[in-house]
Amino acid sequence: MTWRRLAVIGLLLLFVVAAVGAGCAKKEAPAPTPAQPAEPEKPKALRVGLVFDIGGRGDLSFNDAAYAGLERAQKEFGDKVETKYLEPSAGGENREQLLRLLAEDKYDLIFGVGFMFTEHVAKVAQEFPDTKFGLIDGFIDKLTESSNISCLLFKENEGSFLVGAAAGLKTKTNKVGFVGGMKIPLIEKFEAGYIAGVKYVNPKVTVFSDYIGTTGEAFKDPVRGKELALSQIKKGADIVYHASGASGIGVIEACSSQKKLVIGVDSDQSLTAKPEQRPYVLTSMLKRVDVAVYETIKAALEGKFQGGYQVFGVAEDGVGYAVNEYNQQMIKDIQDRLEELKKKIISGEIKVPQDKKELAEFEKALPK
Amino acid sequence: MRKRYRYVALELASPLVAIAFAVLVGAVVIAAIGKNPVQVYRIMFTFAFRRLDSVGIMLFGATPLIFSGLAVAISFRAGLFNIGVEGQYLIGTFLAALAGFALKGLPSFVHLPLVIVVAALGGALWSLLPIYLKVRRGVHEVISTIMLNYIAFSLIHYLIADVFMDKQQGLMPGVGNPLIRLPKIAASALMPRMHGFLALLGVDLPRHVYLNWFFPLGLLLAVAVHYLIWRTAFGYELRAVGHNPAAAEAAGIDPAAVQIRAFLLSGLIAGVTGLSDLLSYFGYMDLDFPKGYGFTGIAVALMGKNSPLGIVLAALLFGFLNRGAEGVQTFAGVPMDTVVILQGVMILSIVVASAVMGRYIRRQERKEALGASW
Known part of the structure; x- marks a missing residue:
């Protein structure tokens, strides 16, 4: 009669689980939030929460940059901040619930990493007027300085313009490439700035442009990234810039294996590339999400949090090109020129296009 | 006995x-x-069951899975494996979103049912080709539905990003990124939430819970599917074909006709899967619309042993696991x-x-x- 024994064991296990559950539940007052570990609460710590976008930590790019900012704040401010980060489910349908849970749990400053959070931050911020929110890359209409939302926005096109100029100055074949991740306006902004930069310094250059795909998968498909870069190299490109998240690992691999130059994106990818690939990383377009997160936490600590829009362009050092011990020899000869272009962007003399339409006008206005 | x-x-x-x-x-x-496992489980259970909003969120989370689970189960009963629920619900959701913003000025009692019908037809449309290929050309439905899923993903990306994208999102010139989404759905097509009804029962559901009438609709559908499978002649044929098509044919049942009807019915139900999210939570469809309900639906149908009651229970279990996961992540680290x-x-x-x-x-x-x- 094995089945009876099985059933008895099953029921016993069930009772144990139920009893543990019920026992614990009884101890708990009907308080909505379960108890935190019983260490004494530091009185004035600023509680900072961050919700990643799908993929979370480890993408060597966007999410990791946000985490770096959080980590730096934790390190520098020590006891004065308390940080926590969450990651949405694979489908992303619980972004809003996670923001709300952090707000309920009395976090003072909450970040949504990525423009997909736009509507959710707007909704939750309205429900929790005393909580401050930082929204990276997303834009919410009609905010003022006293709003509890700060949109942290980047001029990716300006940074891309500078690395485009570097490519235009460095190319020997007068052909360069661009590999984008998902075909969305955000990535087209990188592309437009890059092409403008190339053409500004060297109108003779042809730019090949390819996109990896049409879903979020396009940002984590190194195989396709490699294929596209190789085909651009075959057509004669000797420098390829990618804006494709983790797919860029394949682009870097393609270029270094063919002894061509590659330009990284978001963080300084000379540092994350393999040692044998480093000589081929010309530079990286830096998008300082880490700085934006860190500065916002710092401002909140000092009581200077400002709602509205914080724009990070070349002028604010929010975007730029990377110089490090591995590439300084490579870009030494063009660095003066890049700095000059930087000044022109800051002064407004160069207005970097941000989409296809503006790019066409930009190219038309260039001296032939 | x-x-x-x-x-x-x-x-x-x-x-x-x-x-x-x-x-x-x-x-x-x-x-x-x-x-500490005891503490983690304690947090998981108290978080999921001792908070009213959690209970509502679990029911809301189970809603799409009831639909996708039933869709998978019906095809399974007829001996067909519908992997294509994923693509079918995305197509259904897209067409519903389209009908939701493009048609204006309709009264709610016309607009909402119309949108639901459009979604169901969209799902059926996307199941038409695989079942045709299966019955007439002998192409295995697993292969064709998987391929059609990919086609659906890319088609929807194209239609949302390049054709119908909402350009009026009031961005500041020079910075900010628009959501890649369709225009917002007219209020007349939105599904009311259950707060009013629950208030009558003395339950004060927090405002941020999106539980809506698709949940009871899903339960009703489960009852209907149960009735269909066990109490109708078509249900009998369905089961006969599922068990043994050759024997069914010998008994005078046309397996091809039964499989076509079962598969289209599966597609009809699949088409509605995304509407609970679309018509009460988002109010628009964007590129990031929740994916995976179709695939999870397969797990739900398997766990529920293709019985409607089992599917409802399995869907609720998934709702619990997902909500519990949020609590465990937030409060137990x-x-x-x-x-x-x-x-x-x-x-x-x-x-x-x-x-x-x-x-x-x-x-x-x-x-x-x-x-x-x-």
């Missing part, structure tokens, strides 16, 4: 044993990352990856336990039958 009841009891106990087993394995995983492992362990042990238990029962029955004949 008493024996029979014991088997039924045993079959019912099997998922419970499985859950207990999964809880134990989960405890090992939790202990391995240096957390267990990382998302560990939570995903816990969910996987739980699903796997339920499927395995029910298979083992089913085999055991069949073996016992056979033994008894043999014993009786001796």
Whole structure:
């Protein structure tokens, strides 16, 4: 009669689980939030929460940059901040619930990493007027300085313009490439700035442009990234810039294996590339999400949090090109020129296009 | 006869044993990352069951899975494996979103049902080709539906990003990124939430819960599907074809006709899967619209053994696991990856336990039958 024994064991296990559950539940007052570990609460710590976008930590790019900012704040401010980060489910349908849970749990400053959070931050911020929110890359209409939302926005096109100029100055074949991740306006902004930069310094250059795909998968498909870069190299490109998240690992691999130059994106990818690939990383377009997160936490600590829009362009050092011990020899000869272009962007003399339409006008206005 | 009841009891106990087993394995995983399993489980259960909003969120989370689970189950009953629910619901959702913003000025009692019908037809449309290829050309439906899923993803990306994208999102010139989404759906097409009704029952559901009338609709549909499978002539044919198409044909049933109808019905139900999210939570469709309900629906149907009651229970279990995961992540500091492992362990042990238990029962029955004949 094995089945009876099985059933008895099953029921016993069930009772144990139920009893543990019920026992614990009884101890708990009907308080909505379960108890935190019983260490004494530091009185004035600023509680900072961050919700990643799908993929979370480890993408060597966007999410990791946000985490770096959080980590730096934790390190520098020590006891004065308390940080926590969450990651949405694979489908992303619980972004809003996670923001709300952090707000309920009395976090003072909450970040949504990525423009997909736009509507959710707007909704939750309205429900929790005393909580401050930082929204990276997303834009919410009609905010003022006293709003509890700060949109942290980047001029990716300006940074891309500078690395485009570097490519235009460095190319020997007068052909360069661009590999984008998902075909969305955000990535087209990188592309437009890059092409403008190339053409500004060297109108003779042809730019090949390819996109990896049409879903979020396009940002984590190194195989396709490699294929596209190789085909651009075959057509004669000797420098390829990618804006494709983790797919860029394949682009870097393609270029270094063919002894061509590659330009990284978001963080300084000379540092994350393999040692044998480093000589081929010309530079990286830096998008300082880490700085934006860190500065916002710092401002909140000092009581200077400002709602509205914080724009990070070349002028604010929010975007730029990377110089490090591995590439300084490579870009030494063009660095003066890049700095000059930087000044022109800051002064407004160069207005970097941000989409296809503006790019066409930009190219038309260039001296032939 | 008493024996029979014991088997039924045993079959019912099997998922419970499985859950207990999964809880134990989960405890090992939790202990391995240096957390206290008892505390983590306590947080998971109190968070999920002692908060009214959590209960509502679990029901809301179960809603799409009831639809996708039923869609998978119907095709499964006819001996077909519909992997294409994923693509079918995305197409259905897209067409519903289109009908939701493009048609204006309709009264709600016309607009909302119309949008639901459009979604169902969209799902059926996307199931038309695979079943045609299956019946007329012998192409296996697993292959064709998987391929059609990819086509659906890319087609929808193209239609949302390049054709119908909402350009009026009031961006500041020069910075900010628009959501890649369709225009917002007219209010007349939105599904009311259940707050008003629940208030009549004395339940004050927090405003941020999106529980809406698609949940009771899903339950009704489960009842209807149960009736269809077990109480109608078509249901009988469906089961006969599913068990043995050759025998069914010999008995005068046309397997092709039955399979076509079953598959289209599966597509109709699949088409509605995304509407609970679309018409009460988002109010627009964007590129990031929740994906995976179709694939999870397969797991739900398997766990529920293709019975509507089982599917509802399995969908609720998924709702609990997802909500519990949020609580565990937020309040117990267990990382998302560990939570995903816990969910996987739980699903796997339920499927395995029910298979083992089913085999055991069949073996016992056979033994008894043999014993009786001796």
